[in-house]
Amino acid sequence: MRRALTLQHRWDLAIRLLGRVGLWGITLAALMFLYLPIAILVIYSFNRSRLNAVWRGFTLDWYRSLFAGIGETGADVITGQIWDALFNSLWVGGIATLVATVFGTMVALALERFKFRRKTALEALLFLPIIIPDITMGISLLVFFSLVFQLVQTVTGVRLVLGLPTVIIGHIAFNISYVAVTVRSRIAELDPALEEAAQDLGANEWRTFYRVTLPLIFPGILSGALLAFTLSLDDFVITFFTAGVGSTTLPVFVYGMIKLSVTPAINAISTLMLMASFLIVLTSLALQRRSLRL
C-alpha cells in the first residue's frame, strides 16, 4: 500500500516536472520563433553579400540604394518610387482613418445608446467586413468599380479609372467596422448615469455629448483610429485589387519588389518599416500610459 502510494506520488511529480519544463520550453521556443525571423531580416539588411546568406561584411549600400539609387539594388525602377508609395500610403491611411473614425464612432454610439429595430441586422452588417476574406472584399470592389465605371462611361462619356480614391473608399469600408467595435467596447464601460446626470443638470443632448461623453470615450476613439491607421498602412490585398497605375502604396510596392527578385534592398526597406511601426506603437503606448496617469 505504502509502496503504491509513493509510486503514484512519483508519477505525479514527474507529470508536474514535465508540465513545468514544457511550459517554459514551449514559451521560450515560441518567443524565439516570433523574433528570430525579424532579427535575421534586420541583420541581413546590413550584409554585403547580395546572393546568399553568407556574411560578407557590414554595408549600408542597400539603404543608400533605396533612396538614391546608388549601389546595386537589382531593380533600378524603384528609385524615387519609394517616396511616392510612402506618400500614397500616408494619404490613404490618413483620409481613410479620419472618415472611418467619424462614421465608426457615430454608429458605435447608436448601437450602445439607442434601442431600435433591425439592430441585429446592423451589427451583422458591421461584423461581416471583419470576417469575410480580404480577397473577396478586394475582388468585389473591383467588380463594383468596373461596373460603375462602365455605366458612367456609357451615360456621360467620362472614363474613370482605379486610383487612390477607389483605394481610400475600400479602406474606409473595412475600417468602419474595426473602429465601431473598438469604440463600442469603450462606450459599454461608460456609466450611463454620468450622461443622465448632465442632462438632469440641464445640458441638452449635444452639450452632454460634447462635454461628457466625448471626453470620456476619447481614448477609445483614439485607439480605434490608431487601429484603423495601422490596418490601412498594413493592407495589401484590398489595395492590390482597387489600386490603379500611379496609386501604389508601400505594401504593394514591397510586394512588387519581392516578386521581381529577392535582393537585400528588400531587407533594408523591411527594416525601415519595422522601425517605423515600433516607433508608432511605442509612442501610442507612452501616450496611453500618460492618459492613464492623468
Added chain:
Amino acid sequence: MFDRIQTHWQTHLATATNRRRLNLAVLVIPATIWLFFFFVLPLLMVLLYSVLERGIYGGVNWQFTLSNYQRLLNPIYWGVLGRSLWLALFTTVACLLIGYPLAFFIASRPPQWRNTLLLLVIIPFWTNFLVRIYAWIIILRREGVINVLLSSLNLIDQPLDLLFNSFAVTIGLVYGYLPFMILPLYATIERFDFSLLDASQDLGANDLKTFVRIVLPLTLRGIVAGCLLVFIPAVGEFITPDILGGAKTIMMGNLVQNQFLGARHWPFGSVLSIVMIVIVLIPILIYFRIADEKLKAN
C-alpha cells in the same frame, strides 16, 4: 388648466422622441450607406457575376448561365479547395499547440509581468504582414540562412528545397496568425480562477487530470474563439501561399486572384469567392448557434 399642462407635456415628449429618432438616424446613416454601397452592393454584384457568361476581355456578357458553377465539379478545383482547408486546419492546430502553453504561461505569471510578456508576444505582429512573410524567404530559400548554416556545418551537400511547398506555407501561416490564437486564449485563461488548481490537488488529482478535467473545460471558450480567428483568415489567405508557396502550393485565394487578374474569367472567380465566403460563414454560424443555445439553456 390641467389638460393644457398634459398636452404640453405630451408634445414635449413627442418632440423629444422625434429628436431622438433624428439623432439615431444621423448616427447610423453614414456608416450604413457607406457599407451598403461599398460592401453589400459589391458582394451582390459578385453574386450576379457568378451566373453570367465570361466576356472576351475580362468582364462579362449579360447572359445567364450556370456553367461557372458546373466548373466547380472539376477535380482540379477540389484539390485546391482540399488543400486550403487542410492547410488552414493544420495551421489552426499548430497555433493552438504553441499558443495555449504560451497564453497559459503568461496568464500564470505575477500580474506585473503579464502585460510586458503579452506586449512581447504582440510586438512582432505590428510589423507589416508582407515583411513578416518575406523574412521566411531569407531563412528558407536555397541560398538562405538554414541552407548556408547546414552546409557550413557540412551536414548537407545539396541545398534543401525548403521554400515553395506546403511546409513553407504552413510556417508562414502559423507565423502570421499565432497572435489571433494567443489573445483570446490569454483573455480566457487570465479569468481562470487559479485557486481551483489547489482545490483539485487537495482532492487528489495530479496535474494532468487537473488540466484535462478542470482547466481545459473552463477555457474551452477561448480555444474555440482562437481556432475560429485563425482558421477563418487562414482559409482565405492569398499572400502567404503566393509568396512562400510558389506555383504548386496554391490555395483558393490564389485561384480567385488568378481568375480575376490572370485568366480573366471573372464569373468563375466570382463563383470561387462565393464558395470561400460560404466556407468561412459555416463555422461562424455554428459557433453562434451553439452560443445562443447555451445562453437559452442558462
